[in-house]
Amino acid sequence: MAPRFSVFIATSLDGYIAREGGDIDWLQIVHPLDASHGYDEFFASCDALVVGRGTYDTVLGFAEYPYAGKRVFVLTHRPAEPRHGETFVAGTAHDVVARVGDAQRVYVDGGNVIRQFFAANLITDATISIVPIVLGSGIRLFERGEGEHRLQLQDHRAWPSGLVQLRYTVNP
Amino acid sequence: MAPRFSVFIATSLDGYIAREGGDIDWLQIVHPLDASHGYDEFFASCDALVVGRGTYDTVLGFAEYPYAGKRVFVLTHRPAEPRHGETFVAGTAHDVVARVGDAQRVYVDGGNVIRQFFAANLITDATISIVPIVLGSGIRLFERGEGEHRLQLQDHRAWPSGLVQLRYTVNP
Numbered sequence: 001m002a003p004r005f006s007v008f009i010a011t012s013l014d015g016y017i018a019r020e021g022g023d024i025d026w027l028q029i030v031h032p033l034d035a036s037h038g039y040d041e042f043f044a045s046c047d048a049l050v051v052g053r054g055t056y057d058t059v060l061g062f063a064e065y066p067y068a069g070k071r072v073f074v075l076t077h078r079p080a081e082p083r084h085g086e087t088f089v090a091g092t093a094h095d096v097v098a099r100v101g102d103a104q105r106v107y108v109d110g111g112n113v114i115r116q117f118f119a120a121n122l123i124t125d126a127t128i129s130i131v132p133i134v135l136g137s138g139i140r141l142f143e144r145g146e147g148e149h150r151l152q153l154q155d156h157r158a159w160p161s162g163l164v165q166l167r168y169t170v171n172p
Numbered sequence: 173m174a175p176r177f178s179v180f181i182a183t184s185l186d187g188y189i190a191r192e193g194g195d196i197d198w199l200q201i202v203h204p205l206d207a208s209h210g211y212d213e214f215f216a217s218c219d220a221l222v223v224g225r226g227t228y229d230t231v232l233g234f235a236e237y238p239y240a241g242k243r244v245f246v247l248t249h250r251p252a253e254p255r256h257g258e259t260f261v262a263g264t265a266h267d268v269v270a271r272v273g274d275a276q277r278v279y280v281d282g283g284n285v286i287r288q289f290f291a292a293n294l295i296t297d298a299t300i301s302i303v304p305i306v307l308g309s310g311i312r313l314f315e316r317g318e319g320e321h322r323l324q325l326q327d328h329r330a331w332p333s334g335l336v337q338l339r340y341t342v343n344p
Binding site: 013093128132134135137142145148151153163168 | 185186187201290291294300302304306307308309312313314316317318319320321323324325327328330332335336338340342
């Protein structure tokens with residue numbers, strides 16, 4: 001069976017995943033007040049991840065490697081040595097697909113990588129959590145170039161903090 | 173009592189209010205399937221509107237003037253003759269506020285006008301309807317420059333078409 005390629009991400013109401021420069025302090029509005037908004041269950045349901053080089057380099061700086069036990073693909077054109085068995089892919093989203101093997105669900109993370117996978121018609125489902133703030137500037141989740149995709153709303157839920165989570169499947 | 177300045181608008185999941193060039197054909201996904209998603213009640217609750225010149229010129233081309241019975245302010249620097257008692261304001265959002273008189277609720281419409289009113293800290297509430305589609309390009313609702321605003325989620329609702337409507341008040 002073809003693996004699922006899944007997005008799980010939080011944005012401000014105006015569509016930013018971080019401030020200019022990368023600061024995500026504003027996520028404290030909703031976290032940890034409402035715990036993980038289903039992230040733990042989502043993460044457990046994924047047996048592989050694909051991330052960009054920026055996310056990967058950030059994660060390497062963490063005290064504990066957060067992707068232990070998952071197959072990790074890093075989309076990057078800059079050479080690197082695997083530290084935890086990662087696979088570096090200097091190619092396209094389709095080159096990742098060719099290498100995911102028997103993975104059942106792949107967590108697609110990071111704005112650039114998400115855009116590439118949408119553009120390649122590979123995203124199967126997306127869970128978008130909308131944080132109750134307008135930032136006015138920042139790094140966008142959707143930066144243009146994702147292509148047009150019809151969605152099916154599967155679920156919607158609000159938390160006491162005002163976070164609203166929308167879960168969609170993407171029409172092929 | 174100070175008037176409310178209210179936003180009521182639909183966007184794609186990626187934050188566009190129209191395609192490049194202005195086409196809104198994709199709104200047919202949800203409309204008229206689910207009727208007006210509360211728009212009629214919202215419109216009835218407003219005794220005044222403020223729109224930009226683009227919206228105004230578009231509306232003048234309609235078979236029937238849709239703002240009959242409302243006080244209408246048009247933010248524009250290009251001179252025009254009122255056709256239906258409109259007030260043309262060649263100034264800022266605050267210049268509109270100075271002229272709304274005893275209006276109770278002002279419908280703030282159009283991307284540029286909404287941005288100016290957010291930037292001036294005048295928006296009191298916003299109802300955003302998210303249409304289940306990713307467009308990949310278009311004219312954004314939030315184009316940067318709105319400033320930072322904390323929101324309070326008041327309500328959320330989904331329709332059978334997959335449209336999700338989020339209603340927020342804006343912290344002053």
